[in-house]
Amino acid sequence: MKCRVLSLSLLLPLAFAACSQTPPATGSASSTATATSTAAATDTSLLGQYHWQLNNATDSAGKRIDALFVRAGQPVQLDFSADRLNVVNSCNVMGGGYSITSGRLQMGPMIRTMMACPDAALAALDDAIAQRLQGSLKLGLQSGGNAPHLQLVTDRGDTLSFTGVPTAQTRFGGPGETAFLEVAAQTVPCSHPLIPGKECLLVRERHFDEQGLPAGTPGAWQPLYQNIEGYTHTPAIRNVLRVKRYAVKNPPADAPSTAYVLDLVVESEKVSK
Structure with missing residues (x-):
């Protein structure tokens, strides 16, 4: 039995990885940290240096969004390039164009493959991701500590938190x-x-x-x-x-x-x- 899978990246470039100035340090340390985080949030090169693995997701009431955690040991992962965002560890290959404006992630239409997934929860994962990675999302990035952290907040109040793992290119x-x-x-x-x-x-x-x-x-x-x-x-x-x-x-x-x-x-x- 032979299963041949040629990536779109072999046939065409894969359709699925601006710095704002930090204000002068004034006021409290917390306000300075906030300004630094906001500036880093628009640093596309920093986003591209890490694989962003989902570690928590809550709705507007603070309840965990279990639909985003159906693969034990394989968290949903976002990979950023210059103007494309890829979703890893979902059922299908997913991705779309993006831009960052005024501290918000502006997502273009998501494109996905159409592979059938026998596990119902895994099949539903694609929709759970796509529903939240659309339109305009508030973006925050903290680069201090042992690992950077990325946070995306949808207009309806869902909050997705990611931990950055260095890419091979970074390492x-x-x-x-x-x-x-x-x-x-x-x-x-x-x-x-x-x-x-x-x-x-x-x-x-x-x-x-x-x-x-x-x-x-x-x-x-x-x-x-x-x-x-x-x-x-x-x-x-x-x-x-x-x-x-x-x-x-x-x-x-x-x-x-x-x-x-x-x-x-x-x-x-x-x-x-």
């Missing part, structure tokens, strides 16, 4: 290089000085043209002596992955100088032994 200090890796269905034994009996992914590099069609000759199969961040291998499943490849600055001894981060599963196929 590795650069945009990285896009590559495609085909991962064989079965792992292979590989030598590791600290891990007896280690099994490695067997991978080869693939190439695609602007229309998302295979191009050129695949690279040679070789064991990958490290993990691909964000990817969990399932035996008997062959995958083609779009990854970001980053140079690791000052890696520890015996650690790889390159990091791979999963961007998208492009193709999957169940392989019979």
